[in-house]
Amino acid sequence: MKIVLVGFRGTGKTSVGRLLAERLALPFFDTDTLIERRAGVSIPDIFGRHGEAHFRALEREVVASLRDAEGVISTGGGAVLDPANVADLRRDGRVFLLSAPPDVIQERIAGSDRPGLTNLPPAEEVQALLAARKEAYIGAADVCIDTGRRTPGEVADMVLREAGISGDEKSERNTLLERFALADIGDMVDRDPGLMVCAIAGNPCAHSKSPLLYNRLFARFGMRYHYTRFEWPDAGAIVRLASLLPTKGLSVTIPFKADVMRHLDLVDSHAAAIGAVNTVIRCGGRMYGYNTDWLGVRAPLAHRRGGRAVVLGAGGAAAAAVYALLSLDMDVTVLARTPDAARRLAERFTCRWGGLDEFRGSDADVVVHATPVGMEPDTRSLLSASDFRAGTTVFDLVYTPPETPLIRAAKEAGCETIPGTEMFVHQAVAQFRLMTGIAVTPELVREMLR
Missing domain, CATH: 3.40.50.300 (P-loop containing nucleotide triphosphate hydrolases)
Incomplete structure (x- = not known):
């Protein structure tokens, strides 16, 4: 011991x-x-x-x-x-x-x-x-x-x-675990009171590679941690379940990155500015919210500092992308299928905005795609090869599949392409340190994902 x-x-x-x-x-x-x-x-x-x-x-x-x-x-x-x-x-x-x-x-x-x-x-x-x-x-x-x-x-x-919970809370915990189809997690915790739990929180989130990655990292560092999925349509119920388990962290994904904020005790300055949380850390009965998505966007684009950028989308991932691009001194335009959504996001950061039909590939050094379009099993792409010019850097934040329809179109046009796996890798480096205090390299994360 x-x-x-x-x-x-x-x-x-x-x-x-x-x-x-x-x-x-x-x-x-x-x-x-x-x-x-x-x-x-x-x-x-x-x-x-x-x-x-x-x-x-x-x-x-x-x-x-x-x-x-x-x-x-x-x-x-x-x-x-x-x-x-x-x-x-x-x-x-x-x-x-x-x-x-x-x-x-x-x-x-x-x-x-x-x-x-x-x-x-x-x-x-x-x-x-x-x-x-x-x-x-x-x-x-x-x-x-x-x-x-x-x-x-x-x-x-x-x-x-070890911060045990009361009988009443255990009954509520088991009820929620049954609803989430996670009764086995309750059994694991009861058998091993020292076990800590982390999870991907979203709806849907079955496609996430986070369980594979984190469970391999936990094993590598000799940690009694288990990473699972909290897939449910209500963020409040997910946070409640997390509070009833020995939970250390949540990776928050679609559609809860904004909604989860109202269930937290404290949100850090970056997440507050972005208006979205993708990482929740629990300690001492309190829930802390962070955003590592913007770091996952920023790191692969550091070589494009000062360029002209277009962000496609107006949700939580798009907000993180805009925040990251502005930190690299880029001139940013937000385009979305719903122009009003693009306007609301752009006005928060004092950027230009418009509808997707206003996209002009020749005007952009960087294009960041921040919508779910193209995520398996979706085979669509918002843009085709003819929309791009050679030399543009195209970063698709969708990472399943590794080569999305948008990435294929950008390659055909002679663009530099960055797959969504790179955002996932770099945000995971930051997220793992928030959850565990341990620093890992992007190379190690890539190795664990193979």
Whole structure:
């Protein structure tokens, strides 16, 4: 058994960790203590003589040495900023984030001889670091526990219970699982209380490659996670089911990217600007919304910075595309079958707009197709080869099939083509880090999809 406690100083990692180790008759590893042993001096001396970079290097060595350890591990909040540390801590383990309000943390660490990490006054430093680390903390954790008003014993009890749910909630959970045709997920969770669940949320979503990809990645990193499908016509019911399971993350797809936002506790600034969420992270009973679609559009088009772009479509994927293209300083026009929809989207971002019949391939350096047309089993294409000019970059966000009718038409016209699999790959890199705190490369994602 491997239990990992992470969090900011003053959240109770050491005291809770010692209690857990004693109750479970397991060894206790405190990474700060192991760092001091390795260095032969105290942590304040490490910082004073060599600086934070040297401390982080020692921390990396210590965490790596615990990759295959069995026991209770307590490690500082800064450790999980390094994805390599997160991968080692997660290997065959369960990660608990201990948190507390900033004022409680400040009170607990007052008088500490640990040097500050910024030039800010102590209270301001705590708030600033907590804000900066929030995304990394949530991603690295399986379970989040607020220790602010709890004793170490109470927190240890919560860790041991692993955030179990009540009998009434279990009955509701099972009813929803039956409706979703996912009764086997309930059986899996009941057999393995430490199992974490992630899912693609959409209607339809049977075509999604996410279960294949994520389950292979979870296995590669030794994580007790299972990725499934939540296919249902109501986003609210999907979010409710997620709250009744040990769910860590949802990949949100058509038609819920906008609707799901009203069911979340917090939406990050990029998703709010786009008006769509494709990633939901759950931690500590709260739901956080993000958008990684725009990163999936942006990365393959970075070489076209400053060009003229046309986005076909006016939905959530189109909004992410417009946001990405504007971040690359492109001149963007939105075209849609319903001109009013194109106008509404374009006005949000101060772009030009029009109907699909206004498309002129010769005016575009980049064309991004952001509608479902051409997704299997649909064999249609909004444009033909005669609509394009050679040299245009055509990016079809549809990824099933890998070569869509639109991509075939663009190739015939001599265009540079980017298949939707590339958007999927790059957004998955960002999404996996949000869900797990682990960084993967596009190359690894492509390998896992083969």
